[in-house]
Amino acid sequence: MWFASPDEVRGRLAAVDYLADDGIATSVFLAGALGKPLLAEGPAGVGKTQLAKAVAQATGARLIRLQCYEGLDEARALYEWNYKKQLLRIQADDGAWDDIFSEEFLLERPLLKAIRSEEPTVLLIDETDKADVEVEGLLLEILSDYQVTIPELGTITAARRPYVVLTSNATRELSEALKRRCLYLHLDYPTPERERDILLAQVPGLPAGIADQLARTVATLRALELKKSPSIAETVDWAHTLLALGRTELDEALIGETLGVVLKHNSDQVRAAKELGLPAR
Amino acid sequence: MTTPPASLVDRHVGFVHALRAAGLPVSPAEGLDAAHALMVVDLSDRETLREAYAATLVKRPAHRPGFDTLFDLWFPPVISGAGGTAVAEEAEKAEDAELPELRERLAELLMGDPADPAFREFARAMVGRFGQVQAAPGRQSWFSFPVLRALSPETLVARMLAAMLDERGGLPEKVARRHISRTIEAFTEAVAADVRRRIAEESGIEKIARSAVRPPIDQVDFLRATKDELARLRREVHPLARRLATRLSIRHRRGRRGRLDFRRTVRASLSTGGVPLTTHLRPPRPHRPELVVLCDASDSVSTFSHFTLLLTFALREQFTKVRAFAFVDTVDEITRLFAPGADVLDAIGRLTRDADIVRFGRTDYGHVFERFAERFPDAVGPRTSLLILGDARSNYQAPALGTLKRLAGQARHAYWLNPEPRAQWDTGDSLATSYGSVVAMHECRNVAQLAAFVETLA
Numbered sequence: 001m002w003f004a005s006p007d008e009v010r011g012r013l014a015a016v017d018y019l020a021d022d023g024i025a026t027s028v029f030l031a032g033a034l035g036k037p038l039l040a041e042g043p044a045g046v047g048k049t050q051l052a053k054a055v056a057q058a059t060g061a062r063l064i065r066l067q068c069y070e071g072l073d074e075a076r077a078l079y080e081w082n083y084k085k086q087l088l089r090i091q092a093d094d095g096a097w098d099d100i101f102s103e104e105f106l107l108e109r110p111l112l113k114a115i116r117s118e119e120p121t122v123l124l125i126d127e128t129d130k131a132d133v134e135v136e137g138l139l140l141e142i143l144s145d146y147q148v149t150i151p152e153l154g155t156i157t158a159a160r161r162p163y164v165v166l167t168s169n170a171t172r173e174l175s176e177a178l179k180r181r182c183l184y185l186h187l188d189y190p191t192p193e194r195e196r197d198i199l200l201a202q203v204p205g206l207p208a209g210i211a212d213q214l215a216r217t218v219a220t221l222r223a224l225e226l227k228k229s230p231s232i233a234e235t236v237d238w239a240h241t242l243l244a245l246g247r248t249e250l251d252e253a254l255i256g257e258t259l260g261v262v263l264k265h266n267s268d269q270v271r272a273a274k275e276l277g278l279p280a281r
Numbered sequence: 282m283t284t285p286p287a288s289l290v291d292r293h294v295g296f297v298h299a300l301r302a303a304g305l306p307v308s309p310a311e312g313l314d315a316a317h318a319l320m321v322v323d324l325s326d327r328e329t330l331r332e333a334y335a336a337t338l339v340k341r342p343a344h345r346p347g348f349d350t351l352f353d354l355w356f357p358p359v360i361s362g363a364g365g366t367a368v369a370e371e372a373e374k375a376e377d378a379e380l381p382e383l384r385e386r387l388a389e390l391l392m393g394d395p396a397d398p399a400f401r402e403f404a405r406a407m408v409g410r411f412g413q414v415q416a417a418p419g420r421q422s423w424f425s426f427p428v429l430r431a432l433s434p435e436t437l438v439a440r441m442l443a444a445m446l447d448e449r450g451g452l453p454e455k456v457a458r459r460h461i462s463r464t465i466e467a468f469t470e471a472v473a474a475d476v477r478r479r480i481a482e483e484s485g486i487e488k489i490a491r492s493a494v495r496p497p498i499d500q501v502d503f504l505r506a507t508k509d510e511l512a513r514l515r516r517e518v519h520p521l522a523r524r525l526a527t528r529l530s531i532r533h534r535r536g537r538r539g540r541l542d543f544r545r546t547v548r549a550s551l552s553t554g555g556v557p558l559t560t561h562l563r564p565p566r567p568h569r570p571e572l573v574v575l576c577d578a579s580d581s582v583s584t585f586s587h588f589t590l591l592l593t594f595a596l597r598e599q600f601t602k603v604r605a606f607a608f609v610d611t612v613d614e615i616t617r618l619f620a621p622g623a624d625v626l627d628a629i630g631r632l633t634r635d636a637d638i639v640r641f642g643r644t645d646y647g648h649v650f651e652r653f654a655e656r657f658p659d660a661v662g663p664r665t666s667l668l669i670l671g672d673a674r675s676n677y678q679a680p681a682l683g684t685l686k687r688l689a690g691q692a693r694h695a696y697w698l699n700p701e702p703r704a705q706w707d708t709g710d711s712l713a714t715s716y717g718s719v720v721a722m723h724e725c726r727n728v729a730q731l732a733a734f735v736e737t738l739a
Contacts, residue, residue, distance in 0.1 A: 005323065006322070006323075006326075006329050006332075022328045022329065022331075023332045023335065023336075025329075025332075026322065026328075026329050026332035026333050026336060027332065027336040029321075029322075030318050030321070030322070030333060030336055030337070033318075033321040034314065034317055034318060034321065038336075039340075041342075083553070083558045083559075084552060084558070087553055087554070087556065087558070091554075173732075176306075179340045180308055180310055180311060180340075183314075183336045183337060184336055184337075184339060184340045185336060186339075186342045186345065188342075191396070192460070193394050213456075216456045216459070216460060217452070217456055219456075219459060219460075219463075220455055220456045220459040223459055225515060225516075252451055252452045255452065275455075276451075276452050276455050277450075277451050277452065277455070278452065
């Protein structure tokens with residue numbers, strides 16, 4: 001068992017500075033209790049990857065991360081044979097043909113490592129939507145039965161079910177089959193109240209008044225039609241920036257000067273300055 | 282594991298059926314997952330129950346609002362007393378207070394956090410007090426309108442702003458206004474939810490459920506979208522364009538893995554005694570599809586064209602070569618208005634002023650195609666996909682089918698997206714079938730259909 005109740009999830013995640021709302025706490029709890037993978041989807045920078053890290057940290061489990069990208073294949077996600085070692089063995093000993101497909105020559109990749117791990121493990125499959133469709137097929141066997149079939153060795157079943165978190169920015173729709181096997185958590189930009197609390201937890205020494213003002217300002221920015229809305233990570237950066245500047249009062253001039261920390265497109269900055277009536281630079 | 286009481290099973294099954302009836306694709310396996318989840322969560326905590334259902338049954342954000350509405354109907358909050366003394370007090374106060382006092386209290390709540398339980402409790406008490414209307418002799422029914430009219434939260438804005446700000450104007454006012462409009466929205470929604478609950482109590486859940494859930498945003502009709510929905514649709518466009526772009530390039534990449542990189546392969550073989558075990562391939566050349574978009578900008582399809590212009594703009598950022606043209610009864614290139622980094626709403630505003638697309642103001646497809654072929658003879662070539670967006674309603678003008686046929690012949694692919702329902706094609710002045718016989722015409726009325734179409738574009 002990973003967690004006893006959603007409330008416990010909230011408490012233990014808060015202890016590692018991750019503030020969970022009802023939705024997060026309940027799905028994180030259910031993923032552990034039902035032994036199902038958790039698919040966290042949402043815009044960039046709302047804390048999807050951070051959630052997996054926080055779960056690992058809060059439970060003292062090992063974190064194994066598989067970063068997905070275009071062209072990711074079995075050899076890099078699951079396992080590979082160490083050809084060079086096999087070749088050397090064959091050259092050194094003529095009778096070695098039989099046993100070059102054994103443990104000794106197996107290179108574990110993240111998925112196999114997570115399945116075979118004896119200790120509690122959190123498996124993070126990051127940015128699943130970046131991988132090709134074939135990888136999803138590969139994931140299906142692992143996620144539904146927690147086992148992997150290697151032709152030369154046979155089927156390897158999980159010694160201990162890892163806690164699986166998949167993340168996705170929804171740049172492409174994941175397959176129905178994958179979604180059906182997962183619990184689904186849609187992470188979105190937080191309410192200003194929650195974002196203020198996140199700021200206070202993440203940025204020690206930030207005055208509560210500024211945290212509140214920052215959270216509300218960012219919410220106002222997100223309501224504009226921007227190319228790239230500011231993420232939580234960027235709000236946190238903003239708070240750090242203000243602290244580093246040693247300013248204790250957030251006024252329009254200061255916001256105008258530091259807008260580049262949260263808005264990374266020129267057109268977004270122009271639009272924000274116009275709509276919010278910031279002084280022209 | 283113990284079996285839950287029969288009434289809970291019934292409620293669960295009824296709820297799952299209602300979700301399916303509202304258009305959510307809930308598979309039996311997912312229904313079972315939800316039932317498993319019920320066994321491990323604390324059923325008395327309503328928000329946990331809601332999130333447990335959401336995590337197991339709702340796999341698309343667009344379906345969440347409909348889910349929440351139905352959840353509120355099937356698992357209504359326990360009223361009175363459960364929220365503790367403070368909440369009960371709140372309700373009691375609301376029962377007999379004078380209207381100015383109530384508005385005072387509302388203003389106070391609207392300046393605070395909408396997650397506060399007192400907020401919901403207040404909305405509930407207000408529905409109890411103002412929401413009942415004599416629908417027919419001897420029959421009472423509930424509405425949100427009289428509640429909002431009595432309290433009129435909009436007229437409180439000035440007072441709240443004065444209370445929240447030292448001085449008016451500038452950024453602080455924007456921020457405060459944003460907060461207030463968010464809480465007013467939350468209050469309106471809380472009132473509507475309680476009205477639905479009361480109606481369901483009197484006339485049964487099934488009856489209200491059918492009318493309470495609005496279609497998910499990806500199924501909203503382009504031509505019938507409200508202003509509010511249009512704003513939400515706009516937010517769908519950028520991710521959609523990115524998704525389409527990824528799809529286009531992924532499709533192309535498959536099957537062509539790039540040529541062998543001889544140097545790297547030989548160098549890697551040194552470590553294995555000259556045996557090239559690992560082959561290295563050159564990364565494939567990125568595929569750059571060329572797109573020419575011809576977009577109807579007349580009033581009859583204004584919501585649609587607004588949306589497609591946004592899509593064009595988004596595609597413009599994903600691809601190097603997109604040329605966009607807009608027309609009413611004559612045609613002009615609008616690519617320059619959509620330069621990378623330009624402000625999209627601004628560009629659409631300038632479109633009507635700067636671009637030369639209107640002669641008499643009545644859509645004339647025939648004239649448009651002829652002018653297009655004449656003014657931009659080099660726009661459509663063998664590598665171009667031609668995309669025409671419009672309702673094919675040409676005000677009984679000559680269709681210029683020959684010109685269109687020639688254009689389509691020059692292009693690599695040609696497609697036509699029509700925002701009208703298929704049943705209305707060919708009625709009145711619509712030339713859907715005539716044009717459709719030259720260029721494949723697709724019905725495209727919502728985001729889901731648009732996404733499905735672009736999948737075929739590659």
